[in-house]
Amino acid sequence: MKYLLASAGLALSLWAQLPAVFLTSIDGRTVRADTLHNDGKPILLNFWATWCKPCLLELSTLHQLYPQWQTETGVKIIAVSIDDARTRAKVAPLVRARAWRFEVYIDSNSELRRAMNVTDIPHAFLLDGSGRIVWQRQAYTPGDEESLYAVLKRLTQPDKSPERTP
Template sequence: MQLLKHLLVGLIALSVSHVAMAQLPSVKLENRKGEVINTQSLVDGKTPMIISFWAVTCKPCIRELDAINDAMPDWLDEAAFRVVAISTDDSRFSAQARAWVEGHGWSDFTVLFDKNQEFMRAMNVSYTPQVFVVDKNGKIVYSHTGYTPGCEQELIEKIKSLK
């Protein structure tokens, strides 16, 4: 019975949320140098971005980011965009994550570290991988949870539709 109540509340909230436009929340993260970066500063008013939540222990996350990385040169011919990879690794894996980024050749990504999952919570991500497409003004226009090979195609389609 209580479970049903929960579901009901969830559904009501879901319908309400369709009215509102989801905007990128403001959270402080660390960059690869260890400096503090506000997520709001990612919105540049010029290009949209893909925001991907990942972790070194999450195999589908790695597969998704590798697929995006491989497709990136071709995609950039079709539309301008940026990729922001949010490592949700806490202090157990954050140092490994830094080395991982270099060893995986993700040099075109902006990598940020969300060590206590504050940004993850603000974006209501329960499990990785979860990916978002955010337009040039910071509006969230698409999201997908989980990854199976081929899912990445939806990202570029969405970015192209923003033109």
């Protein structure tokens, strides 16, 4: 696992957790980011915006894969919109029209975005079952979900290789 982390090039310190900043759900509830959890299972946190075509492509792909990924790994996908005041009203209608099955929040004041050093989108973070950031990726190219799934599987499946003695 340490090799995976060391090679990921994390902008945040290794094992960092989500900061205590506020997000708004698409139905208007306020939630603190550091309280997001998945009962000891991983979370894929994905920053996006309604005007970002690669973001929409990635989230549409994740929407299709989500049922299988949930069954096999228990992962929860949380999409965090960085839409500003000009485009924020488009978030809920877009999410409902696409019938996304994952949680969607709006980072109204860009607090989470700044705290996590997200400069470009799409930007994805994978959190382990303890809420620690173990992987991240900036940008999206079709097929990237395969490498993400490989990381997710390594994270959720115990190492079955025989123990080695030094």
